[in-house]
Amino acid sequence: MGTMEIEGGNEKPKLNKYALACAIVASLINCIFGYDTGVLSGANIFVKDDLKLNESQIEILAGTLNLSALVGSAIAGRTSDMIGRRYTIVVASLIFLIGAILMGYSPNYAILMTGRCIAGVGVGFSLMIAPVYSTEISSSSHRGALSSLPEICISVGILTGYISNLAFSKLPLKLGWRMMFGIAAIPAIALVFAILQMPESPRWLAMQGRLKEAEEVLLLVSDTKEEAKSRFRDLKLAAGIDENCKEDVVIPSKKIASGAGVWKELFIRPTPTVRRIMLAAWGIHFFQHLTGIEAVVLYSPRIFKKAGVMGKQKLLLATVGVGVTKLLFILVATFNLDKFGRRRLMLTSVSGATTALIVLGFCLTVVDHAKKQLLWALCLSIISTYTFVAFFSIGLATVTWVYTAEIWPLRLRAQGASVGVAINRAMNATISMTFISIYEAITIGGAFFMFAGFATLAGVFFYFFMPETKGKALEEIEMLFTPEGSKAHQQKTEEVVV
Template sequence: MGAIEIANGENEKPKLNKYALGCAIVASLINSIFGYDTGVLSGANLFIKEDLKLNDTQIQVLAGTLNLAALVGSAMSGRTSDMIGRRKTIVLASLIFMVGAILMGYSPNFIVLMVGRCIAGVGVGFSLMIAPVYSTEISSSTHRGALSSLPELCISIGILLGYISNVAFSKLPLKLGWRLMMGVAAIPSIALAFGILQMPESPRWLVMQGRLKDAEDVLFLVCDSEQEAISRFRDLKAAVGIPEDSKEEVVIPPKKTASGAGVWKELFVRPTPTVRRIMLAAWGIHFFQHLTGIEGVVLYSPRIFKKAGIESKQKLLLATVGVGITKTIFILIATFKLDKFGRRRLMLTSVSGVTTALLVLACTLTVVHFSTKPLLWALCVSIISTYTYVAFFSIGLSTVTWVYTSEIFPLRLRAQGASVGVAINRAVTATIAMTFISIYKALTIGGAFFMFAGFSALAGVFFYFFMPETKGMALEEIELLFTPGGSKAKQQKTEEVGV
């Protein structure tokens, strides 16, 4: 019977469960608000600088504050989601975003603007962890890549909407335009907080709380067949340590399992060899993702295009919209292809393309820097290489990072392990955001992108050696990939099932 099921699984991929898709979409929308806050600042900072009479250092601090504050949110998010649940954590993130957006839209001065940006940053820390974790835990193994990449797609859509908002509100009076750009995000935050309450809780979190009947009910909603629901339910109980033959609707799990207590010790004090390998892979990917320079492109693309030769503010903003469109299109492509091509292949393709595009952009901007007259060809090559860079970043580094790190941690470590990854991610992002202008003034803008190209090459080496493929594997089996001799054990288990 097992052999027949495996044969059928190889010939026909199960259809995507529409209810699971709907849940993942709603959960992922929280990240579109973060994307909007990131994208809108790229154009808004031109007007904020003029209205509030800020210097470049203050603009860098404003850009990086969101990510520094996200460190606080990410530090709190893992334990919070283990205690109150994935769904309520998303609601909390929405409310935090709402307060931050209202303050930024009101901003009579730089201090209030910074406070609003900091509050929104805390929401970022929560949303970046919880959206992919919830989407991963609600998904089946055959479509987990697509559903858990939706948060990144929503970030990209949010960034694009931020760019469009820049163009739409740029014609308004100076004091009103940028405030509307920053404050309008409060509206979807309120709507999302209510919408999320209609979603079910993560079945994996419910099992951690011992709410077996509730978990089973959710699994029957998000699975395509009774057999799949039963199989996932059995694996979840085994992961938490609940006896397989338990028939109780509610059991009392170990206190540490229910609340997430003791996870920090398991991660940092007494990690097993398997957990160490998982941490290296998950946190290393987060570390390298933004060292490739994406924050410099997303936040400061108007400055890049200005250096290349575009002078008009409207043309700068329109060229930046192209960055958002490119990012969204290629993340959408990655969402549909992630479960077909796999995480590893897309990541290695992505980092190769990113490195090449960065080298071309760096060479072109260096020529422009030393030229005494405008160079039309250099302007065209700069725009094309920037869009190419964004396209390659989007198909792998952008999407795979969040999918991969939300699926490789064991259930008991997932939320808090992912939250550490978010903290690392935001720390690197804040560093790039707050130093990019200073770096390109010191090295020239071409030199800055040569530096990012070098980091991208190092990232490719890391991904090649420390990132095993997880495509199509059940969450409860992925741990074997990082266990010494685990790949052989996984293969033996598959052969025994086939027999």
């Protein structure tokens, strides 16, 4: 049970260790997704040589993970409403296991693509369920930190994938890249057993009418007994149950228990409040990958090669720096989300990322037209790439998943979040499958100038459509998106210097 400490005369809740442990275990599923993303950046060099693939096939291989994630995200929301958040994570782990085994075995391109497609379905599940579970298990005082853990795990996975590229690159060609892909099966197996030790989300239990179980979980994951009682009262109301109900188990509305009717509420008859939430949640997902992060994560060896870095080992080593930078600055964001708030970090993030993209585009354009290697342009290209990743990580990477999981009402959260994941993966696939073609058409420098333009548009969108949610209970956040609530919030919102 969480305890309280006195700071400046005010009671400040300590982080509940049980809630932290639950959020960590749930978030580990995203380590496998991150690994599958990061490992391809180096593995595709060896896959191309071994299987004699062309550039188009490499682009398709890169984008397949995200296209398949559309399928996973389309069914993950309803699945989690039906079988629970915990067992949905188990399903995702098993899907990753099958995908890793097929990719590690792959005697040809067709089997490799099949394994990649199956792993992609797991991506759709993991990206939806990890933030939702972490959000629902967290108290409002630490929700930002715990809900950002899935993004930390993605970064850990990406960095591990880069390191795996280095480690297995010295093996024989036919074995090396297969080991890079296949080794992901090991954490997938371990995770299944770990997840079964976790409690179910108290909000899902309330939706099922299992009030006694929900209350017991809340007592474990809340900072105080008083907070547990307050959260229990709020989630009963959110689940359509009388707050004075003393029953251990009630028969919930079939519509609430199964998540039926959510699609109609989202797409056919949304209220003004739901429309505002949809615009904010799905808009953030739309813009996140238009800033070009996937081009950097997947194709950083190519970017550094264009800048003037030579040799496979040097390229892979420079790429490891991308992974290290991403992880470090996501940790920075995690420790500051509940201090500075979502909105301020997001606006700072997009401003810095835009500037870094402009500098990177300029350097790559200069290198492209130079007749000899320019050391200053090479160094500045690497620095601006790392700077872009750093600024992306403190807001766009972390806040996107925290914010879009917490602003949905309980009845819409899982399926609303799943649509957001589908949009996110569609944009991700668009960038990953077209980046090579884009930079061949408008030069690599031109491609990053294009991303800078998209990032500017993203900043404008975030400024006008993203109210602050820091410190708000999940059941209170919906009020920020009502016409009256948004006006009141706008009057109170402090000026953010960008």
